Amino acid sequence: MARVRTNKNICLYCFGDLDASRVCMSCHRKADDTPSPPHHLPQRTVLGTQNRYLIGKALGEGGFGITYLAWDLQQGIKVAVKEYFPSGYVTRVAGNNQVIINSKQNQAASNRGLKRFVEEARALAKIKNLSGVVNVRDFFSANGTAYIVMEFLDGMSIKKYLQRKGGKISVEEVLTIIRPVMDSLTQVHKIGLIHRDISPDNILITKYNEVKLIDFGAAKYSNPDGRSLSIVLKQGFAPPEQYETHGEQGPWTDVYALGVTIYYSITGQLPPESIRLMMGKETLKRPSELGIEIDPGVENALLKSLAVDRKKRYQDVQSMIIGLYTPKTPKKQVSLAAPTRTATKKAVPRTATATTAEKAAAARPAVTATKPAATAKPAAAKPTARPASTATKPAAKGSGNIAVDKSAKGGTAKNNAPAPRKDGKTAGGLFSKLFKK
Numbered sequence: 132m133a134r135v136r137t138n139k140n141i142c143l144y145c146f147g148d149l150d151a152s153r154v155c156m157s158c159h160r161k162a163d164d165t166p167s168p169p170h171h172l173p174q175r176t177v178l179g180t181q182n183r184y185l186i187g188k189a190l191g192e193g194g195f196g197i198t199y200l201a202w203d204l205q206q207g208i209k210v211a212v213k214e215y216f217p218s219g220y221v222t223r224v225a226g227n228n229q230v231i232i233n234s235k236q237n238q239a240a241s242n243r244g245l246k247r248f249v250e251e252a253r254a255l256a257k258i259k260n261l262s263g264v265v266n267v268r269d270f271f272s273a274n275g276t277a278y279i280v281m282e283f284l285d286g287m288s289i290k291k292y293l294q295r296k297g298g299k300i301s302v303e304e305v306l307t308i309i310r311p312v313m314d315s316l317t318q319v320h321k322i323g324l325i326h327r328d329i330s331p332d333n334i335l336i337t338k339y340n341e342v343k344l345i346d347f348g349a350a351k352y353s354n355p356d357g358r359s360l361s362i363v364l365k366q367g368f369a370p371p372e373q374y375e376t377h378g379e380q381g382p383w384t385d386v387y388a389l390g391v392t393i394y395y396s397i398t399g400q401l402p403p404e405s406i407r408l409m410m411g412k413e414t415l416k417r418p419s420e421l422g423i424e425i426d427p428g429v430e431n432a433l434l435k436s437l438a439v440d441r442k443k444r445y446q447d448v449q450s451m452i453i454g455l456y457t458p459k460t461p462k463k464q465v466s467l468a469a470p471t472r473t474a475t476k477k478a479v480p481r482t483a484t485a486t487t488a489e490k491a492a493a494a495r496p497a498v499t500a501t502k503p504a505a506t507a508k509p510a511a512a513k514p515t516a517r518p519a520s521t522a523t524k525p526a527a528k529g530s531g532n533i534a535v536d537k538s539a540k541g542g543t544a545k546n547n548a549p550a551p552r553k554d555g556k557t558a559g560g561l562f563s564k565l566f567k568k
Contacts (some may be wrong), residue, residue, distance in 0.1 A: 134177035138175050143187040146202045170223050171197060177271055177491055184212055184280065195244055204536045209283040210268060215248040215276045217241055224502050230276040243278060251347045252279045254324050263315030265276045265345045286337035293331060301401035302425050306455060311342045329388035330368045331395060341507060369403040371409045373481045390436030397423055409439045428458025483518040
């Protein structure tokens with residue numbers, strides 16, 4: 132008789148089968164039953180509709196959530212489960228995994244954050260199957276909080292990749308790596324969504340040489356009319372409009388962050404903060420001034436992406452792609468001077484006789500920016516680097532519930548990845564109203 136796979140006898144390293152001695156029959160590692168940190172979900176917890184997801188080790192955590200490696204018991208694949216858990220605002224009740232807000236003062240802020248977390252799931256669900264963006268498979272509420280289930284990406288961030296490469300890479304390499312992300316962002320922006328947190332930390336290179344943009348936690352719909360938006364930014368990567376609650380944010384906001392990511396990747400250093408550049412307290416050095424070998428046309432396009440005046444920046448990613456990948460020999464360099472602010476002068480009635488200065492000003496030709504003609508978009512090459520994935524030793528603690536791995540046949544786990552779920556069903560709970568469509 133075939134052995135039934137449950138959350139009790141699945142290896143949390145490779146999701147193979149544990150034998151009677153709790154040694155994996157696939158990777159030959161012994162199960163580790165060390166308790167998880169108290170604020171984490173205990174390993175072997177099962178979540179989701181119909182007890183679908185087996186929680187393994189924590190992959191990472193930030194200010195607003197914890198991401199776990201998990202096993203889809205229905206479809207037999209690894210997934211990443213992101214839990215809304217704002218550090219400092221909530222605590223976990225021992226024994227039942229409930230997440231509760233730790234004070235009345237934190238109630239409003241926690242609920243706003245939860246709403247934004249659910250909006251992230253909904254936004255990502257609209258942009259499935261883009262090659263350069265992480266795919267969302269499911270989202271649901273449980274334990275008084277919310278969860279997003281995403282495809283599991285085995286690889287490393289561009290930040291870690293740069294560290295392995297000595298701190299910087301060539302212009303050609305970074306443009307090859309980042310192209311799939313830029314192509315996918317053009318589609319993301321078409322539905323009115325902006326990421327607002329692009330950086331080397333949030334772009335992953337998988338072991339299959341895929342490049343994916345992750346973490347849409349700061350994503351919002353663009354506000355070209357200057358309506359109020361929350362101030363969420365990453366210092367060094369955010370343009371001036373992100374520092375203002377009424378700053379006009381749109382695709383040009385992500386253009387700036389992409390520009391900083393490219394600049395950082397080729398120079399090994401961040402440009403000065405945009406707000407300091409705007410105030411004229413610091414100046415931006417051209418990559419060529421730092422000894423970087425770069426085509427003048429590409430450098431001009433990069434510097435235009437980094438313009439602190441949003442009106443002088445590329446207004447969309449597609450224009451940025453044209454500038455970077457089909458560069459033209461510049462007639463003049465992009466100005467790096469901070470925008471000047473002049474006092475408003477009272478209008479003076481014009482006389483019939485024009486002065487010499489007025490005549491010279493009238494004769495001076497107006498300078499207009501020429502937009503490069505669109506050319507056929509070159510095929511995006513896969514990045515050459517194949518970074519090795521690293522495994523972290525997990526802690527384990529048995530949970531009281533038992534779930535059956537429905538994906539297993541004859542005790543063997545499936546390794547093929549089926550099509551993602553298309554429904555957005557929830558498991559109810561305290562915040563279930565947020566999931567209503």
